[in-house]
Amino acid sequence: MTRGGWGAGLLRRLCGPTFVVAGVLHFLKPGFYRRIVPPYLPAPGALVFLSGVAEVGGGIGLMLPGTRSRARWWLVATLLAVFPANVHMARHPEDFPRVPGGARALRWRLPLQGLFLAWVLAAGRPPGAPGGEAAPGL
Numbered sequence: 001m002t003r004g005g006w007g008a009g010l011l012r013r014l015c016g017p018t019f020v021v022a023g024v025l026h027f028l029k030p031g032f033y034r035r036i037v038p039p040y041l042p043a044p045g046a047l048v049f050l051s052g053v054a055e056v057g058g059g060i061g062l063m064l065p066g067t068r069s070r071a072r073w074w075l076v077a078t079l080l081a082v083f084p085a086n087v088h089m090a091r092h093p094e095d096f097p098r099v100p101g102g103a104r105a106l107r108w109r110l111p112l113q114g115l116f117l118a119w120v121l122a123a124g125r126p127p128g129a130p131g132g133e134a135a136p137g138l
Contacts, residue, residue: 015123019059019075026052035095038088054078062123072124079117086110 026033026048033051037044058078061071086109089096093103101108 011119012123015119016059016062016071019055019062019120021059023052023055023057023059026055036085036089038084041084051078051082054081058120062120068124069126072120075120075124076117079113079120083113086113 030045030048033048034044037047041047054074055078058071058075061067061074064071086106089099090103090106090110093099093106096106099105
């Protein structure tokens, strides 16, 4: 059993698949993701592709014990890299009228990114680390 109980362990195990799904959505709905790239950034299509690959790769990495620790830092970097898109959406809610919850939801996405960072950091802790999976035999 994991430290922190079954709920914490479940949350850790769900983090990788969540990022895989989020990354795959970049390929299924590229138009939406291109629209949220701030206009001052170049090559929105390439950025959407790369961020999708980064999320899929990081999510898979979190699911593999041998790459979990590196994947967490990869996903932290990815979350920081895509943060400007969240800021852009919050600053220009009129450009995203179909987002459920409207401007308020877009503003709440900003602090939510901090929770995603904490989730990734917790999910990627090595075995035996505080808050990580229990080491074998413990």
